[in-house]
Structures are given as structure tokens and as C-alpha cells.
Amino acid sequence: MYGTGLGHSYRTAAMLRALSSRGHRAVASSWGEGLRYLRSSDIPCVEVPELDVLWGEEGKMRFRDTLRNMAAPFARFLHQLEVEGALIDRISPAMVLADSRATPLLAAKRRGLRSALVINQARLMAPRALGALRPAIEVPPAQMLGLLWSSADVVIVPDLPPPYTIASEQLGAIPQIRGKLKFVGLPIEGCQDVEPAWRPPHRPFALFTISGPEETKRPMLLKSVAAAKILARRGWSALISAARVGSSGNPRAVDEGVYICDWCNCIDQYMASADVIVARAGHTTIGRAIYYGRPSVLIPIPFHGEQESNALSAQRMGVARAILRSDLMSASELADEVEAAASIDRGKLELASAVARSVDFAELSATAVEEIL
Template identity: 30%
Template sequence: MKVYIAACGMGLGHASRCLKLAERLRSMGADVVFSTYGDASRLVRSEGFKVLDAPKLTYLLDQEGGVDFKLTLAKGAPELLTFIRQVAFEARQLMAERPSVVLSDSRLSTIVASRALEVPSILLLNQVKVVIPRRRPLGRLGREVKRGVERLGCEVLSLGWSMAWEVLIADFPPPYTISRANLELPARLRGKVRLVGPLIDVDRLSVRGAEDKEAAKEALGLGGRPLILLLAGGLEGERAVLLRLMLRALRGRRDVNVLASMSTPGREVYVRSGSVTVVGWIGDRATALKAADVLVTHGGHTSIAEAIYAATPMLIVPTPGHTERMNNALTAQRLGVARVVGEGGVEEVREALDELLEDRGYSHRALSLAREVARFRAVEEVCREVASLAGQ
């Protein structure tokens, strides 16, 4: 069995979860090859997998690190050409690699190419709904235009997504669904979509009791001070903005340990200032997440899911204009395991951190939720589907 995994290369969340699938598939005897781009290529190579470097797609940021929808839209024609180049690239690689099954994580180009070549495919998504980012309130006309464009985008994308043999959404079934937009499916995808749970290594990450978190702290050699873990995901500009904000908020603080990852696999970074340690990459992410008293994140789907399994309360600072992350963050807040703040307020960040560390209700709710979701084992389920499509 040969599996061709095409992972979205914007940020590291998609590649990270695909690596969990790849490791499991390899343990089942499968030959695995990746197609991705950007920082994700370095991450996958560092884990010993073959990587095919695809043309790069991205979105643009403004000077404050927020999503610049106008600039991104202005690049529409060049990005469309890049997408066409991606489809051609994927078709060439599929003909050369001759996989049994294609596993595409949010890569429409690979689904189009695999359909044209009649290669069985499974599509992994965080969500199926298109949401246009916005930073300011819209008037009535603006809201109507936004809804209309989102509906059109959803219909166009769903036409492409429907080319996949199966569509699996890496999110919890209700009532724990992180992206509530996953419950609003386009008509042509109904009956083809299944929520399987986040693609998390449950055995390594899941916390069943307070003793699991204490054991993780001991493994890291931490003293009695609480651990604040910063996992700065997204694009490079987004990571830098979040790190600067947290360094300002934590300046001079000696009652906590702070471990910050810049999410740059393969790059040597090590800076220590007082109680703050900044590294390029955390090798044992699972232990760090379990040991943490608070996770600071932009609100990426994978990061929130990992924190839920690890029973770690979250301080979520969504990128301005990144509507998907904001919606994810608000769901975590409604579940009672997170606080959501903006990127501009240092005092707001300090107050939120104090609340998360001092209010034991957050840790109690996080532990209860972790026990509830431990039964969802999406990695095993997706790998079973891959083997089934491959006729194994």
C-alpha cells in the first residue's frame, strides 16, 4: 500500500497532524510520500519522510500582523495561476508515484488531480464553510454582500471537495465541535461528510487525571512555578506579533516559567531572559502541553484540540481578521476552558493570564472535558479508511 499525503503548507498544523497519520500508516507497512510547501516541508523532512515541494499558496498580512483581505483578494489572479500550477504539479507527481490512495489535508488541487487520474482519495478538512475575514463591523449592505460571497465561495469549493471519494472532518462530533461551521454543510456534501475527531495522538497526549499533568512537569524538570507554554503558529509575521505581545505582558515576572516555541523546525533558536525561554521548536510537544498550566495560542484548530486532550486551559489571541480562528477561540471559551483576548492589549493579556492561573475552575473544567473526548481516536479511524480504500 502506497499513500500520497498532500498537506496544506500554511502554518504547521496541517503537516503536524498528517505526520501522525503517516507514522501510523508506516507502522502498518505502508509506503508514505508527502506533497507540501513552506515551513511544512522542513518539518516533514525532519521526520524522515519523502517530500515533494509543491508551488506555494498563502494569504497576506498587514503591518500589524492581521489578515489583509484586500491585499489577498488583489492577488487573486496570480494565486489562481499558482493553484493551476499546483494541479499540474500534483497530476505529474501522482503519475510518477502511482499511489494506492491519496490523502489530502485541505488541498483542493490534489483532489482535482486525483479525480482526473481516478485515484481513490480521502479529503481531510477543518471546516467546509468559507468565512471572509473582517476586522471592523459591517453595515447592512456590507453584511449582505459578505454573506452572498461566502455562500458562493462555499458552493464553488464544495463542488471541488465533492470530487473526493470521502470527506472526513477533523473535529469533535457535537456537542464538542470546535468549528461550529462544520454543522452547516452544503447540500452536495451531505451524506459524504463525517466528523471523526481531531487528528491527535491520543495515547501520548490524553490526560485522565491531575497525576498525569504532575508526571509531565517532573519529566520536564520544572520546579513549583506554573508553566505558560506559547506555541506561536501561523505565518512568520503572525508568530512574531504574538511573541512580542507576550514578552511585553510577561516582562519582569518571576513567579512563572515561560516556554515559547517559534514553530521553526530545523532552525536553531535559543534565547533565555529571566523566566522566559524561546526556542525554535519543541521536540516533545505532547509532554510540554500536558505539563503546561496555560497554553497561549493564535487559536489554530489543531492547537485547541491538543490543549483539550491535554486538559490545559488556553489564552487565545486570534490574528485580527482571521475569522476561523476567532470562531474556534469563542467555542473554546464557551466550553469554559479558555479566555479570548485581542492582540493590542498588554494589560488585558496580563489580567487573563492571572485569571487562568488563579481560577481553579478552568483546570477542573479542562480535566473533565479531556476525559469526555478521550474516546475519539481519529488517527486510527482515518487509517482504517485509507486501508479500506486501498483494498487492504
């Protein structure tokens, strides 16, 4: 499983729990946040070498630097492939399930094992700031990734079927996998039976949930706190989650009407009750907002092409407002965006939510895996 960010972790854990309920056992492999989350969820997980893009201290994705320095990632790719192969040889699985990673697929193919790919970002997305250069940058890697992804026997897409597919732009450009796609809905498990550890003191209530690589969090957290304080002066209450796995889950007050937690236990409770959600534009976070019918302000990591695409897709659906350059936005402007999002058309939110709730992720994803066992 891809280890950067928590979206991959949430859906992998949900899928493995669904398979466990049908009598299947699994061992996962990951790194970083993904590794910590799966282990905290009591899922056996082996650490593998990290393979990721480069991040800047100012919270931006270093897209050009990543492309210029491909030798080191390629070496880590080969090392990761070796480690995955050794793990497969040790545990002798019946099949391999890979979330957004090619090395498990290649290791499985080499050993004659069937495999399933879980993915929503099927290709590299260049940032919008590159303008006319984007196709030249995106097409060659897309062709290579298409060959890698096509080695899977089935491609499980944790997304809604068209026209509500969040990752429609990322999936549409890979013809090699088009006939293998299975849309299984959103991995929303919820925790409605758990008593909330905190309730907003008054409404309207804004939830800021800032996930992603640690390097990208600090500037956005600082701006979120400043925007939350402005909203509090306008009559709002706000909770800010730093999404740090394993940290304290108890919200603490930082100002009147403004609270923060390093890790909010059962974030779904707060998302379901929020009047507006402010978040990065990760696929799983957007899916949760849609599922609960909540308007959102989506703020992609600067120069992160996939998140930009996700945010614009949600904005086209009419369920969110997208801000592509948060590094150029003031805290006051962010507060204004939150208040504007509160007026998003409820009809569109309710329709998208109804579609999301009609698709059973656990049932469909487990069935898709069992079909190739």
C-alpha cells in the same frame, strides 16, 4: 498537504505513521513549514507551488487584498494542479489523500483515482470585523468549495464529534459533504517517554506557543515576552515557543523566570504540564489543549476568520478565553487574561479532555482511508 502553519503537518504526519504501521507507503507534497516538518519527520515530501492568503508585516491577515488579487492565486492554483498531476503520474498511487487542498482531489478525479479529503476548515471564513458583510463574502466561495470538496470519496475530520467539534461553524455550511464526514478525533501522539529538556523552575507555569506564518509571529512574540515578564513579577514562570521548524530546541533564559526556544522539541510535554496555554487559535493547538485538559488564552491572527471561529468555539465550550484583536491589547492585559484563564472551570476541562481521549485518531483515520482503497 497545505503547507502554511504546523497543524496540517502534525495531523498528516500522524495519519501517515498510522497507515505505515499497517503496511502502506506514502509520498507527500507540500511547501514552506509543512514541507520542512514532514522532511524532518522522515516522510518523503515533494515541493509544490505555494498557494496561500496574503499576510501583512504587522501580523494581520490581508483579507481584502487577498480577495482583490485573485488572478495570481488562480495562476498558482493551475500550476499546482499541473505539478500534482505529474507527481501522481510518476508514482501511480492507489489513492490520493489531500489535507485542505483541492488540486490533489481534482488531479485524482481526472485520473479515475479514489480520494480522501482531510479538513476542518471547509469554507472561507470572513473576519468578524466585517459585520453584516460576512454572509455576502462567505456564501459564494462556500458553494464553489463545496463542489471541489465533494469530489472526495470520504471527508476525514480531525476533530471531536458534536457537541465538542471545534470547527463546527466551518463544517456546517457545506451541505455537499455532510453525508461524507467521518470524525476521527484529535491527532495527539505525545512524547511521554522522552525526558524533558527543560522544566519550569516554579509554578504557576504559562506556556506561550506562537505558530503560524512567519509574518504574523514577530508582533505576537514581542507581546508574549513582555506579558511573560509581567507574569514572572507576579510569581509565574513562562516558556515561549516561536515554533520555527528546524531551529534549536533548547530553552534559554531571557529574564528571571522567562525562557524562550525557537523550536521546543516535543511541545506536548510542556502543554500537558502547563497551568495555562497561550496560543494562536489554530485547530490542532486548540485540540491539544483540550486533550490535555489545560485552560487556554486563544489569540487568533488578526482578521483571520477561521481562527476567530475556532477561538470562539472553544470559549463557548468553556475551556478557553478568546481575544479577537490582539493588536489592540497591551502586554499587561494579556498577563491579566492568563491569570483569569487559570480559574476556568476544571469540570468542563476534564469532561472535554475525557471525550478527546476516548477517540482513537490513528485507528479511525487509518480505517477511513482503508475503506476506500
